[in-house]
Amino acid sequence: MNWNKEKAIVIGGGGFLGRHIVEKLMKLGCASVKSFGRSPQPELESIDTEVVRGDIRDADAVEKACKGCSVVFYTAAKAGVWGSWREYYEINVLGAENVADACKKHGIAHLVYTSSPSVAYPPTLHIENINESYPLPEKYLAHYPHSKALAEQLILSAAGSELGTIALRPHLIWGPRDPHLLPRVIDRAKKGRLMIVGDGTNLVDLTYVENAAYAHVKAAEALFESRDAVNGKAYFISDDAPVNLWDWINGVLEKLSVPPVKKSISYKKACAIGAVMEMIFNVLHLPGEPPMTRFIAGQLAHSHYFDISAAKNDFGYAPITPPELAMEKTIKYLARAE
Numbered sequence: 001m002n003w004n005k006e007k008a009i010v011i012g013g014g015g016f017l018g019r020h021i022v023e024k025l026m027k028l029g030c031a032s033v034k035s036f037g038r039s040p041q042p043e044l045e046s047i048d049t050e051v052v053r054g055d056i057r058d059a060d061a062v063e064k065a066c067k068g069c070s071v072v073f074y075t076a077a078k079a080g081v082w083g084s085w086r087e088y089y090e091i092n093v094l095g096a097e098n099v100a101d102a103c104k105k106h107g108i109a110h111l112v113y114t115s116s117p118s119v120a121y122p123p124t125l126h127i128e129n130i131n132e133s134y135p136l137p138e139k140y141l142a143h144y145p146h147s148k149a150l151a152e153q154l155i156l157s158a159a160g161s162e163l164g165t166i167a168l169r170p171h172l173i174w175g176p177r178d179p180h181l182l183p184r185v186i187d188r189a190k191k192g193r194l195m196i197v198g199d200g201t202n203l204v205d206l207t208y209v210e211n212a213a214y215a216h217v218k219a220a221e222a223l224f225e226s227r228d229a230v231n232g233k234a235y236f237i238s239d240d241a242p243v244n245l246w247d248w249i250n251g252v253l254e255k256l257s258v259p260p261v262k263k264s265i266s267y268k269k270a271c272a273i274g275a276v277m278e279m280i281f282n283v284l285h286l287p288g289e290p291p292m293t294r295f296i297a298g299q300l301a302h303s304h305y306f307d308i309s310a311a312k313n314d315f316g317y318a319p320i321t322p323p324e325l326a327m328e329k330t331i332k333y334l335a336r337a338e
Contacts, residue, residue, distance in 0.1 A: 012076030123298025198301030
């Protein structure tokens with residue numbers, strides 16, 4: 001595909017994944033790249049990216065930002081495991097509606113949405129090598145997966161002859177410039193507040209950020225070149241190499257000279273503590289987020305890995321950075337950030 005004819009916007013381009021997508025589009029010679037978000041983004045401006053300030057909840061701001069574009073990458077979201085339903089709904093669901101409406105208004109025919117695997121399964125079960133046919137759960141234990149599920153359905157239902165949409169579900173994105181996953185794990189481990197939940201044998205999929213960004217580009221190319229094969233579909237994305245979660249975490253800690261996690265707690269006990277914590281934080285309106293929730297307990301205790309055959313077959317996705325190199329790059333970044 002010839003990217004030098006296309007004008008792209010990355011909604012959430014200042015974020016962890018969004019910035020990597022912006023950089024990849026610039027390397028591909030995209031005719032122009034915009035980044036839409038609430039915060040200043042001097043790093044992106046320094047590489048000739050047009051930065052547009054605005055809130056995803058502001059329909060007019062989204063509509064104006066998307067004008068003149070031929071493809072939209074929509075990565076912005078309210079993440080995390082705690083907060084008001086109103087805020088999750090407005091940012092994740094109404095935000096998705098604003099993006100879809102903007103595409104339709106301006107005749108933008110290509111929309112790639114960053115969803116989450118957490119929309120597709122209950123965290124109370126081991127999820128092993130499932131594909132996209134697995135039914136969505138009837139109940140969610142956190143606002144994030146619930147709101148993302150609604151947003152994914154909204155984006156995919158907007159697909160038609162004029163607008164092509166695709167949703168990607170990358171699992172546990174990690175790598176250099178990660179502001180969330182690994183920094184939180186490392187901080188808790190240093191403070192002695194990280195415990196193995198369950199028996200420590202659970203396998204999980206990870207997605208190195210450069211692989212995730214590459215998947216988004218490949219998905220967009222499929223919308224341009226073979227829309228009928230992918231339009232209105234969701235796809236799991238990963239490094240295609242499940243790891244033992246706790247061995248992997250301890251491997252990262254060892255490379256950073258941080259003591260390994262040895263203490264453990266049963267899933268049943270962690271889940272019970274999480275339920276109590278949720279109740280206390282809700283009743284007392286405490287600031288911050290509970291140190292444990294039922295959702296977190298499930299995520300830490302159970303296996304979650306996926307069959308990515310559909311992404312391989314439909315738009316040629318395969319990880320471009322092997323796990324060993326991904327780890328090397330990430331450790332170098334984390335060591336510098338210490």
